[in-house]
Amino acid sequence: MEASSEPLLDAKSEVTNQLVDFQWKLGMAVSSDTCRSLKYPYVAVMLKVADHSGQVKTKCFEMTIPQFQPLLLATSSLLSASNFYRQFKEIAAVIETV
Amino acid sequence: MAAGELEGGKSLNGLLNALAQDTFHGHPGITEELLRSQLYPEVPPEEFRPFLAKMRGILKSIASADMDFNQLEAFLTAQTKKQGGITSDQAAVISKFWKSHKTKIRESLMNQSRWNSGLRGLSWRVDGKSQSRHSAQIHTPVAIIELELGKYGQESEFLCLEFDEVKVNQILKTLSEVEESISTLISQPN
Numbered sequence: 214m215e216a217s218s219e220p221l222l223d224a225k226s227e228v229t230n231q232l233v234d235f236q237w238k239l240g241m242a243v244s245s246d247t248c249r250s251l252k253y254p255y256v257a258v259m260l261k262v263a264d265h266s267g268q269v270k271t272k273c274f275e276m277t278i279p280q281f282q283p284l285l286l287a288t289s290s291l292l293s294a295s296n297f298y299r300q301f302k303e304i305a306a307v308i309e310t311v
Numbered sequence: 312m313a314a315g316e317l318e319g320g321k322s323l324n325g326l327l328n329a330l331a332q333d334t335f336h337g338h339p340g341i342t343e344e345l346l347r348s349q350l351y352p353e354v355p356p357e358e359f360r361p362f363l364a365k366m367r368g369i370l371k372s373i374a375s376a377d378m379d380f381n382q383l384e385a386f387l388t389a390q391t392k393k394q395g396g397i398t399s400d401q402a403a404v405i406s407k408f409w410k411s412h413k414t415k416i417r418e419s420l421m422n423q424s425r426w427n428s429g430l431r432g433l434s435w436r437v438d439g440k441s442q443s444r445h446s447a448q449i450h451t452p453v454a455i456i457e458l459e460l461g462k463y464g465q466e467s468e469f470l471c472l473e474f475d476e477v478k479v480n481q482i483l484k485t486l487s488e489v490e491e492s493i494s495t496l497i498s499q500p501n
Contacts, residue, residue: 214356222490228471229455229471229472229473230470230472230473231472231473231474232469232472232474232478232482235482235485237485237489239489239493239496241496242424245420245424247375247420247423247424248374248375248377248420248424249375249376250375250376250377251377251420251421251424252377253421254496254497255425255495256489256493257427260470260472262470262472263466265400270399270488272428272460272470273427273428274427274428274429274430274460275425275427275428275429275430276430277421278493278497279428280429281490281493283433284430284433284486285483285486285487285489285490286480287433287435287456288479288482288483288486289483290435291435291437291454291456291474291479292476292479292480292483294423294435294452294454294456295437295454295476297451298437298439298452299451299452301376302439302452303340
């Protein structure tokens with residue numbers, strides 16, 4: 214799985230959604246018909262998202278632990294970038310008034 | 312049965328690779344006849360078929376039990392002692408194959424057992440929402456995350472989500488709780 218630490222230029226999906234709800238659980242896959250000894254932990258996520266019309270859809274997916282880490286890192290980077298952007302704009306606005 | 316013809320490390324290694332592609336990695340379509348003619352051309356089809364079945368069975372058993380190296384050695388040794396089992400040369404090839412492919416095969420098995428979508432990739436960016444250059448309003452950043460989701464063997468679906476800073480903070484808090492759970496789980500002896 215790739216997680217780019219640099220911002221993407223071009224979203225593949227045209228429509229953006231708002232996140233309405235985020236539920237999660239941590240599970241352990243023990244055994245299956247093809248593999249008697251699976252033994253791996255996974256994070257299961259259920260998102261409720263609303264599109265521009267307000268229609269709410271449910272999206273479920275799972276991640277292994279190595280896949281979860283980049284998600285955490287990306288969200289953290291996103292917050293830093295948001296902070297940086299806001300501060301940068303505030304500074305620029307102040308400079309303009311001088 | 313001409314055991315000599317069925318030995319030969321390179322051929323067996325090629326066979327195991329093909330079996331792994333077919334059984335675990337979701338690339339079927341390699342026929343028995345193709346394998347025989349490419350890897351064991353001197354072996355007649357009626358001898359090759361049970362041989363192929365035996366190797367497939369052994370590989371499946373090893374993968375299913377996720378054998379560590381001790382279990383693997385014990386298992387393969389038992390196979391060499393069986394009537395109609397394998398030779399010690401073949402055991403050596405199988406052992407070497409499992410050691411180098413174990414991680415990849417295990418990953419495939421994990422993917423196969425996931426019936427929900429998996430997270431295949433993610434990207435993010437920050438956009439600026441602002442009204443005009445001269446507006447006194449504080450410019451608000453908009454965070455965008457694009458998740459690439461997909462079920463095993465199916466095309467990816469892209470989900471694009473938009474957040475303000477408050478929301479990003481909330482999500483980060485939730486993800487930290489997840490991470491705490493993971494740490495607790497991993498630190499527990501099983």
